[in-house]
Amino acid sequence: MAPARVSLMRRHWIVLAAAAALLVGLDTGLPHVLNAYYLTILTRIGVAVLAAVSLQLVNGFTGQFSIGHAGFMAVGAYVSAALSVYLGAGWLVALTALLPAPLARACYFPIPLVAGGLAAALAGLAVGIPALRLRGDYLAIATLGFGEIIRIAILNVDAVGGARGFSLTSAAQPAADLRYDGLGAIYAVVALSVLVIARLVYSAGGLAFRAVREDETAAESVGVATTRVKVEAFVVSSFFAGVAGALFAHSEGYVHTNSFAFLRSFEIVVFVVLGGLGSISGAILAAAVLTAAPEVLRGLGEWRMILYSLLLIVTMILRPQGLMGQREFPIGRWLGTRPRQPHAAA
């Protein structure tokens, strides 16, 4: 047993080192290979994947139906952007004076991401505690309402640009470049977040999420504190939605509440359902494909959105359980998640 585990550990480090090399390579090399259009699409895929996987925790694994996810992204985006503009710009300038520029930026940018995540998690806690007492449709309506309230509230805060949108440039420190669009770093954040969610779900403790989804009464009867588990799922999910929002804000360099309207929430729900409720792999796949699809279909002109909708309808007819059902790509053992697929009894 012991040698096997050692070699598993060693493999982990090899994988980690390879991933790090790949990401640094992506960060520095990709801009030479692809133009800004493709880079932007790839960035948005990263953000969409994180948004989808984080919502999967609530909708797919815990079985609650939240359709206000863009609201939490908005909290993360705006809080991180405001932090960067009003405080972070100074820190970044100070750090750059001490360290080489790339290192200084690498040290700074995790700060707004975590701050955005924490702010969204706090919002998730505030919304989750009352809203998760509701079930099904009522929870959906409550989360929808929250998403809209956040959007309208931000729209009326002048310090973050109100209806003009909010540009990530600091008046006090015009030299500080607050945009961060290194693809390698963005994907590293997304990958790490997805890994955390996957490990949270695929463990004996994480079974509580799925137990709540399957049958709340039965889950309670075996000692699962269902309300607490639901709030936990909601808070963790909001945290990563906030990180996704912060990534979005800093990669685009500009945020506007229109990016977080109901349609955005709805899009994330589509990723999750189309990918397969209860599959992290499915959420990744659907988020990537459906973010790229409108661009790939751009050549079709005005037929584009019709084809996009048809794609959704046909997929749901052919695979009502979603692309992946509740399955995962077979890389679980590697990532320390070991999801086991149940099969039908013979």
Add this chain to the structure above:
Amino acid sequence: MPLLEIHGLTVRFGGLTAVSSLDFSVEAGALVALIGPNGAGKTTAFNVITGIYAPSSGSVRFDHQEIGGVSPHRICTHGIARTFQNIRLFRSLSALDNVRAALSGARRSGLLDVVRGPAWTAREQALEERARQLLTRLGLERLADAKADSLPYGEQRRLEIARALATEPRLLLLDEPAAGMNPSEKEALRSLVARLRQEFGVSIVLIDHDVAFVMNLCDRISVLDHGEKIAEGPPDAVRRDPKVIEAYLGSDAESA
């Protein structure tokens, strides 16, 4: 001092009194049956003991502690587990995961577990081993990876019992475990229930309306009708009780 002691329990739903000043107790190690016709209040009593309903009045004491109105998951940690009349498994999870989810050790996890340290690995392995042991003891080891809702009916019932036992209960409540079973399945269940009491050292209360099923199995039978306890005692005495015959057994009494 009995393990479970219910005193003057009344449960009202609006104008309907489902259970009316019920006294009921279970000694440690006992195997007792709660029988009665449909709508007698048996399941309601279970639902109060397991915290799904709060009592309208009266007290429910388990191991010296009042548990009336306590939330279900807390009651589970006190040491009461149950099965459901209409099977409630985690349907799309494997049999193994159904049991794993119920293990009390699985609750002791936190956010830090996302760092898969050696302690996590050891605990996870111990939990899986324990879950497999339970499946084996209930004869389900070959079905560990099968999806719960794909199991045959009898196995689903057994899996629900395995899941309840995973919480390490001192009192196990079985709500009509024999419902829908044929005579040979019932016979197997009867020996299983007797075995559970000995091997796991749990006290068991089981609900049924089939008198023959509980007759040779239980130490004591309580009979409910219209929310009230109309008889209680050893099986033979209960079977001969004229009130029971009138309210419940009817003309079948002689053949039962």
